[in-house]
Every structure is written in structure tokens, then in C-alpha cells.
Amino acid sequence: MWSGNPNGSLVVEATDLRPGRALDVGAGEGGDVIWLAQQGWQVTASDVSSRALDTILDEANRRGLAVTCQLADANAREPFARNAFDLVTAAYASIPRTPDLRGVHNVLDAVAPGGTLVVLSHDLEAMRRTEHQQRPFDPEAYLHIDDFAAVLDAAQGWTIEVNDKRPRPAGSASAARHADDRVLRARRAG
Template structure:
């Protein structure tokens, strides 16, 4: 999933506030939340792959890749173009339907990865960009990486956000890339764990957090 533009961020905030007005919990891992967001516009994202993905993955030997929270499919399509065998998974049916119309080389899966975890040690690359990772389910992503494989996670640096930026969203419920690195344990090598300045855009974000780690081969 690529970063939100200003209009999309406003739409996300509207959806959360709407839930709160009706006494419902604001849950950014809920399918209804994302379906409403994608249904609000014909296209949410630019259609370009995340720059971090291109920078960090270019040059790796292609294998089996899992794009978690693939959205409208830009990252998965780019990976397929590099020779990867890609599975893109997203909780939003509208997003998956749009992605499937873009490229038939990718295996598109409509599913909630927190409910149906990916198979353990099944992927040479697990990539997650700007997708909320619930703390209690973070291990699902780590375990999906095969020996010798790569985990790449990008998220907004939360210090950029003013308090209450998205009402109802509690960062403590989710794992940032740096915290995910601490969960890897033995058998992993962390290659990148840093705060990285992002290209100027219309959002309030100025920095991202990037984690790239490899699992030791057997």
C-alpha cells in the first residue's frame, strides 16, 4: 500500500470520526473501514510502487513474495515485473478487484491476514508498507519469511503526527518497524533500521521508519 495523499488522509479521518459519532469503535484493521475508503473514490493511490520497495529490493534474486495490505496493487505489480512470484493480500474487496484488473501474473487474495495468517516460512520476501500491524499479530509476518528471505516494513514516523491525528487510533496497539526489529530474535540479520526522510508531498509526514532484515539460511 502506498502512502496516503492529503485527500485520502482526510477521508480516513472522516470515516473514523463517523464511527465515533455512531458510537462504534474506530478500527483501522476492520474490513468495513477500508471498503468504505476504497468505495469513496475510483482510485485511491498513484499506481506507482513505493520508493522504499524499489530502493531496497532492486537487485535481490526474485523468488516468492508476499505483499501484505497490497491495496490497488502497485507494489505487487512492480515485483511481478522484476520476476517475483507474487501473492498480494488485502482486507478490502474493492482494492483486490481493482488490483486483479491490473495484472494477472499476481495471485490476488481477499483476506484478513490477522485472521488467516500466511503460511510459515513460505515466502522469500514479505513486504508491508504503511499497513497498521497489530502488536498481537506481528509474529505472523515474521514467521512467514523463509530461511534466507527478507522482511521489509515501512511505516510513517509517528513523531510527525500531532496528538489525535486520527481519532480513535492508538499507536500503542500497533508495532512500528523499529519495535518489530526487536521481536526478530536470533537467526535474523537487520540490514536497515532507520528513520528516513521522505520526498515532500501533501501529507503531514516528513519521515518514514524502514526495517529491512534477512532470515539466516538453514
């Protein structure tokens, strides 16, 4: 369902960045894409769903915004242009975990030198508690912020600027079920 709202944590992390080229991995409904484009970013929306991308493109066109849509799987071989984006964001992206963490590496490889990575996800502690045992998917089958943080810690030329847990932004559709989010922001050396 189209809310049209950007993720509040992305707004906090990206507001002071100078607009350039941005990639939204797992763009979903496109609220973040539309907001970034309104801030002057040249945005590429990436998703595995052509339906999601069609919705984003329709809304961008309705608002007179230039947005590029790219049908891509983050675990594919080189799904994104390398070293091409000043901002790469992935908000609640459901990227299946592979043994080599290919999705993490593909996302990081898309960030240009001097660029910023912002990854947002649900805090999984609540999902691991007993009351959430009957869940429609296994969160352990998907990449976590900790996967990104571990790869960043081991990589040369990256600085993790933020890695914390925050209350869900006001107005979030799933705020009643997930009280907290994880936020990771890292900068690649120029």
C-alpha cells in the first residue's frame, strides 16, 4: 500500500548530505525514492519486483520527478554499477543471506569513493521472542545490519559513523509490531 512517506531514519541520516547520485536497494513502495528525488538526488530505484518499480515510476512521473528504475537482485552477479553512487540506501530490504554475503558486497561495491551507505532494518530482538515465533518468514534467512557491520569492520577504507537502535519513526506502518529499528551509516574513504 502506497503511503508516500519516506522512512524517518533515512530522512535523519540523509538530510545533511549533498545531493548527488543515489541508489535505493529494495525500493519497495518508493517513498524513500520520491523523497530523495524531491531533495535533488538523481535516484535509481532498484527492486526485484517489476510491479513495485512500475508504481514508483508512475508516482515519480505524476510528481514530475526524474527517477531511474532498475529491476535487479542484490545477490546477482554485479547487479549495480560499481563505485557509482554518492548514497546507497537499503531500508528493510529482504536480501537473502548467502554463505559469501554476496548481497552485502554488491551493495558496498555500489558506493562511490567518498560516498555514504545507510542501511535500516527492524530490530530483530522482538522477532526472536516467544510471542513472535509464528512469523511468516525466518529473519535469519536474510541479511542483517550486523552482516553489513562485520564486512565494513574488516574492509579497508570504510568508517562506520552510526550503528545503533532507535525507536521506530512516527507514522510507520509496522510501529505497533516493531518498536525499534537498527540504523547503520558508513562512509567510504574518498
